[in-house]
Amino acid sequence: xxxxxxxxxxxxxxxxxxxxxxxxxxxxxxxxxxxxxxxxxxxxxxxxxxxxxxxxxxxxxxxxxxxxxxxxxxxxxxxxxxxxxxxxxxxxxxxxxxxxxxxxxxxxxxxxxxxxxxxxxxxxxxxxxxxxxxxxxxxxxxxxxxxxxxxxx
Amino acid sequence: xxxxxxxxxxxxxxxxxxxxxxxxxxxxxxxxxxxxxxxxxxxxxxxxxxxxxxxxxxxxxxxxxxxxxxxxxxxxxxxxxxxxxxxxxxxxxxxxxxxxxxxxxxxxxxxxxxxxxxxxxxxxxxxxxxxxxxxxxxxxxxxxxxxxxxxxxxxxxxxxxxxxxxxxxxxxxxxxxxxxxxxxxxxxxxxxxxxxxxxx
Numbered sequence: 001x002x003x004x005x006x007x008x009x010x011x012x013x014x015x016x017x018x019x020x021x022x023x024x025x026x027x028x029x030x031x032x033x034x035x036x037x038x039x040x041x042x043x044x045x046x047x048x049x050x051x052x053x054x055x056x057x058x059x060x061x062x063x064x065x066x067x068x069x070x071x072x073x074x075x076x077x078x079x080x081x082x083x084x085x086x087x088x089x090x091x092x093x094x095x096x097x098x099x100x101x102x103x104x105x106x107x108x109x110x111x112x113x114x115x116x117x118x119x120x121x122x123x124x125x126x127x128x129x130x131x132x133x134x135x136x137x138x139x140x141x142x143x144x145x146x147x148x149x150x151x152x153x
Numbered sequence: 154x155x156x157x158x159x160x161x162x163x164x165x166x167x168x169x170x171x172x173x174x175x176x177x178x179x180x181x182x183x184x185x186x187x188x189x190x191x192x193x194x195x196x197x198x199x200x201x202x203x204x205x206x207x208x209x210x211x212x213x214x215x216x217x218x219x220x221x222x223x224x225x226x227x228x229x230x231x232x233x234x235x236x237x238x239x240x241x242x243x244x245x246x247x248x249x250x251x252x253x254x255x256x257x258x259x260x261x262x263x264x265x266x267x268x269x270x271x272x273x274x275x276x277x278x279x280x281x282x283x284x285x286x287x288x289x290x291x292x293x294x295x296x297x298x299x300x301x302x303x304x305x306x307x308x309x310x311x312x313x314x315x316x317x318x319x320x321x322x323x324x325x326x327x328x329x330x331x332x333x334x335x336x337x338x339x340x341x342x343x344x345x346x347x348x349x350x351x352x353x
Contacts, residue, residue: 018253018255018258019248019250019253020248020249020254020285020286021285021287022285023283023284023285023297024283025283026244026283026284027281032283032295032297033295033297035286035287035293035295036287036316037287037293040288041288042258042288043257044257076256077257078256082253082254083252084250085253129329130306130314130316130329131327134304134316134318134327138318139325
């Protein structure tokens with residue numbers, strides 16, 4: 001695997017979490033929190049947990065998040081995101097700290113792909129530790145933006 | 154943060170998640186036969202059954218996953234309360250919403266769904282868990298209270314993984330493990346097992 005440049009610890013990444021990987025109220029269907037499954041590795045993750053580097057698209061704010069979301073969507077075969085999907089954001093340093101807590105030497109590296117030059121990966125990650133997945137879901141990726149509120153074109 | 158990781162060995166006790174009398178068993182077998190006769194593939198497949206044999210589109214795959222789960226659950230419907238059944242079917246439908254589906258994700262594993270239903274029928278779990286899917290199509294359930302939460306992943310063949318977490322004096326505590334479904338009450342007993350499933 002090619003060595004890639006690590007992201008600055010003070011920067012942020014975001015991961016798309018579809019509705020099926022969210023805990024929602026059994027009766028009302030209201031969003032409660034991310035499920036641990038949000039951080040289980042998909043076949044499309046290809047060796048690391050796929051995320052998008054927010055600061056690649058400018059200072060972290062709603063506009064750079066929108067750019068990151070548009071680029072992420074463009075990189076998908078389907079070119080579409082469900083409106084109740086969410087983007088969960090985390091600080092790179094918090095991801096690294098969570099990894100150290102569970103003795104996993106995580107690295108967050110820039111890994112540009114066609115259509116999403118801000119693509120990044122969390123490497124040396126495995127999804128076999130339910131506690132690490134829970135920490136990522138409840139403490140680290142704690143900033144949540146619904147796709148429908150990002151007003152994507 | 155205090156972290157403990159428990160692994161529980163397999164229980165040697167026999168499966169005892171559903172205790173049925175002889176009459177109950179007769180009734181269950183009769184119902185199962187009736188249901189099977191409804192879904193049996195005829196020697197001349199209908200258009201509906203033939204379409205399952207071809208390469209399926211994503212909406213067809215989603216429909217197939219939910220249909221299989223509902224058909225299987227209908228075999229035990231008399232033991233699953235109407236309210237639970239309706240709520241679980243609705244949740245399964247929401248998890249497979251065509252408009253929200255992420256292309257390429259795996260649909261519900263029927264074996265995981267069976268473990269969830271058996272856990273409810275045997276009253277090892279209860280209440281109204283939130284449900285979600287993992288990358289491998291297993292169901293996970295969440296029971297959440299202000300300072301504590303319980304997550305259970307329902308694996309095939311009546312295995313479960315669980316994660317108990319709580320906040321004590323501002324500090325988080327997590328305990329995880331995996332065990333057989335039939336051992337779940339004993340394993341969760343130190344964590345106020347009874348309270349989780351009755352809005353405690």
